[in-house]
Amino acid sequence: MIPQRVSLITVGAYDLPTLRAFYQRLGWKETLSSSDNYAAFLTAGVILSLFPIEELARDAGVTFTQDKQSYSAVSYAINVDEPSQVDSTIEQIREIGGKILREPSDAFWGGRTAYFADPENNLWELAWNPTAVFDERGGMISF
Helix, strand or coil, rough: CCCCCCCEEEEEEEHHHHHHHHHCCCCCCEEECCCEEEEEECCCEEEEEEEHHHHHHHHHEEEEEEECCCCCCEEEEECCCCHHHHHHHHHHHHHHHCCEEEEEEEEECCCCCEEEECCCEEEEEECCCCCCCCCCCCCCECC
């Protein structure tokens, strides 16, 4: 059986220094494995890594056809503990230059949600889910 887990997510960076600086401004700390050509941020249960897109394409043996002006068909999510945190976190993201795509609003499923994009248009949902359960590290284990 293949382990049912996501351990690391790598985002192909067109401009690694700019993208790295954005995540640092979020207040995220890099791991010791980061280098001049790679950034890794430890989150609750998953490592988010940033790797130059040309090197990612070469490593995977593929060609990417989108550019940093496009939105990818993948979104990442940050789930918070209280509905008010969606609003306050979006304000912090706005202050550091994040592009707010959808202002905080109540969701049809009973939560509260908003969307932002990082400098390379990677989509992030910011959400409070009233049924979410987190482990002791803050990793979501059910919703």
